[in-house]
Amino acid sequence: NAGVTQTPKFQVLKTGQSMTLQCAQDMNHNSMYWYRQDPGMGLRLIYYSASEGTTDKGEVPNGYNVSRLNKREFSLRLESAAPSQTSVYFCASSERQGVASYEQYFGPGTRLTVT
């Protein structure tokens, strides 16, 4: 049981290049999330998927697209990378435990640098 996995761990892009960050979870969770974390700041939600086939914008969606490929996988795409997208990206998943808990399980993160 690996939990939430992310690839790659590190990536350097030039401005204007594109790439896709991959995320997979093996906990059979319905909800998945993409966050970015900038130095000295908390996590900010980019996109969210409540179930397979649905996605919703978060706080900072501009410059990103997502695909909920199936229940396990949720990918984040940067179509034309900009230096402002230099950040650490975290994927998370959750399954609401009745009305008691909204615990989200996080992956190890992808460190992205755009030059």
Place this chain on the structure above:
Amino acid sequence: GESVGLHLPTLSVQEGDNSIINCAYSNSASDYFIWYKQESGKGPQFIIDIRSNMDKRQGQRVTVLLNKTVKHLSLQIAATQPGDSAVYFCAEIPNFGNEKLTFGTGTRLTIIP
């Protein structure tokens, strides 16, 4: 807009002492709060949560207190250990039907041996 903030960005505590990390929130309608721990180079890990109909919840060595009157949340860690050194985030869900978390900026806790 609504936000979740923290009073102190850093906190140093002697090993074995208790530590208290504070968090202020501005949305009086928030339903649910979580504390996460993030060690260097890792993703956040769930510590403890509390619903707005409670004012205290205890876990193993941790206690979360919620004061809705002043919109304040605290995390108490008892008998701190070196492994407690990390950044601690509070997060809120503005309404219980919505699973989107809003995170605070974090407090770095350093345990002094």
